[in-house]
Amino acid sequence: MKNFHAEHHIQSFGFYFKTFVLLAILMVATIVAAQIPDWFPGTAHFLKETMVGSILMNTIALGIASAKVYLVVSNFMGVKFADNVTKMYALTGFVWVTLMGIMFIDYWTRPWEEVKGWENKAPGAMPRGSASGDDEFGNVGKQQEIRPYQQ
């Protein structure tokens, strides 16, 4: 452990090259997987219109991406040969970012009430766009009404 970066731990050209080839294969695989519904129209209905197909396709795409990430992190970034602390930190970020996903419980268990007709509103307009004045970006917000407190 002491000399984990010392000379005799330099990885061989072959090791890196094999990793690269593996990554390239995975990349081709993910492209091919995504094109299957177009290339084989017979599968299109199952893969595009059914829920199972949709889940399957998404899982394949993200699974391949995860495999590529694993290869890069462990082989190229050298985590495979690093000390335990480095391994822990390498893992921490990827684990912790998923905690943010807890917020999807929220979206899953409440209705999302949209502003009526937002999606067709003049798309070129900036959010604060209206015709009656300027703000710091040359756009206008709703005119702020400042009403003194009446008792």
Place this chain on the structure above:
Amino acid sequence: MAHVADSHGHGHKPEGVFEQYEDLHQQQSTYVLGMWSFLVTEVMFFGVMFMSYLLYRWKYQDMFYQIHHDLSWQLGGLNTANLLFSSFAVVMAVRCAQLKQNGSVLKWLGVVQLCAFGFLAIKAIEYKAKYDHGHLMLIPGNNFQWHDTAIPAGIGKLFYSLYFAMTGLHGVHVVIGILIFGVMMLLYAKKSHLVQNDYIPLELCGLYWHFVDLVWIFLYPLFYLIPK
């Protein structure tokens, strides 16, 4: 006990070891750990974007699927291959640095720079296409225009907001990568003592570059290859 003479013995430290460290090994492993804890922040940094993406992709799945056909998976794939190869070039550069082969380091770093500029060039082609997409502008902002009657404009704008925000932030990281590899090439070309005794500076730049690669590995399927 308190008044002991100054006797740090800096003299017998190997060259390239900074004064706060005992030896090269401690310095190297500290640098690697520091870089990794920085990369943790980068993961969380991009995590916000990916979470926003997940939310809106989930909400407007069908329409995002239709819009994504505007993006060219061929160009995106070219860029993926490009970045993967540049990652390989980086590890080769680091390997040559470990073997103290200065010339090869420079060659491999040159390859990395070529890939990085290639990436930006392809990205520029893609952005240009969005800038004058059939005389329409798809970049969010004042002049955003949308013509697709099947898909509401607001959702198109959301998609392109996500696309430009995420690939844009990634692009900024690529530019920073080009700059730091430029500095590295300069240091190696000048045979600076910073990199002659220690390959770790290059290794750290490499870690950064691999991280940029990792982000793209997720961006590519999420934008260019959206399955329905």
Place this chain on the structure above:
Amino acid sequence: MSDVIIGTGKGTAVGAPQPDPNTPRVNYLNVSHTLSSWLLTKDHKRIAMLYLFSISIFFAVGGAAAGMVRAELMFPRGSLLQSEGYNRMFTAHGVIMIFFFLLVAIPAVFGNFLIPLMIGARDLAFPRLNLLSWYLYMIAGTLGVTAMLFGGVDVGWTFYTPLSSMYSNGQVTIAILAAFLAGFSSIATAVNFIATIHKMRAPGMTWDKLPLYVWGHYATSVIIILGTPVVAMTLLLVVLERTFGIGFFSPELGGDPVLFQHMFWFYSHPAVYIMILPGFSVISEIIACFSRKKIFGYHFVAYSSMAIAGLGFLVWGHHMYVSSQSMYQGTVFSLLSFLVAIPSAVKVFNWCATMYKGSVWLASPMIYAISFLGLFVIGGLTGMYLAAMATDVHLTATYFIVAHFHYVMVGGTVTAFMGALHFWWPKMTGKMYPENIARYNALIVFIGFNLTFLPQFVAGYLGMPRRYHYYPAEYQPWMILSTTGSTVLGFGMIVPVFYLLWSLKKGKDAGPNPWGAKGLEWETESPPDPHNFHHIPVVTAPVYDYDAEAEERELQGEN
């Protein structure tokens, strides 16, 4: 003094020549006097002093804003400010105090100064990065204060959308960029601490022997690297929405304001632990020293810091019970919020158990530490009211909340900061301040603080909303009490400036260890040598190896 053996480290045993009594000993303060030697320093102790100087200024600015707010609230129809001015003033108070004082105060000043000393290192792992973090902080602070003074920001420190992204005029963009830069400054500090604590400990300094101060800062750093980038990115998205209208957070563009709140509080709830955990770690040191006892349940206190760091990330939803967040998720968050009280309570009980049958010495740092205990317990327990969904619906956005988080942030962090300042001031400067004045001042701070914020609990419970400056006259008595208290508190904050500065010139020499404390930082001279230690120490003694009885016998023997 056999607790810690200062060994010769790497076998460089050199006889110690006697110092010449006529030439002053070289220390980090007098090693050079030029301005550039301060502005370009890589010495962690000097950077800590730079931070101490700059956060004091921002604290004063934020305090002035608080003074304006309190003056305005004396009268139900307002006295000083217009509505817009009032909004800008409480925003300035919040933004400056949180981003430029609380988040950085203890880690950047005392963490920078003490962590290398406590673990027996020559410096932090990345001295240049450390200096960079100070510059980032200064740029951020300058930008932030500029934004507050010219144009102002009226969205509150939380930058809630769509107010901040669509409706609010003013310098929101600049204020957000300032917060963004301040975030990167603390990330730089945290990366430094993590690498230093993992890799630079002196021989023999195992994790079991680390002072709890270092444990607390380690937990803080972990929260910073996991949380700060999240808020940085979220605020950046707000800027993008302001400038390009990307619409992630604004319902009129198809976004969801609650998404902003989720991502903002994902950081900003752990951020309150970034503010309070260093305070905890300071209190552990002070209480162990002035009780002359090993801290009770060392491992529990150490691991509870890590537990807080972890659990702190799972409770953010309790800020959002009334924000249209799903009530099912609210239930989950409510449960988890109660859980996070456990590690905090573990700490408080262990501190009390440490003092029990200890040989308690009521020096000024200890008075601050004890008032911390009382105030933090009130602040923490009122947090339980707010963690419960049903009571929170009544209490949220009232002065009850304001009082709660001031009890934690001011009663906790600022009190701990004052305690740390008094505890380590002799180490940092080599001078003693007038102890009696300091003690009475600690009492003034305690009284002033309670007078300020206890009435706010009542007013809030009775229903007075926060952030309003025109209010029904029935709340006026509470507001007058509070403003009176804030005057006392302000006085208590100003007095130390004078006697601490006085001590620099006229204070008597402190000697290496004025408190008889244990720990590596007390083994060097005060102020320390530029290289901290003459030899890298070898640690053989257990941590907090206090022995009150032995000290007592020693004193008797001397007499």
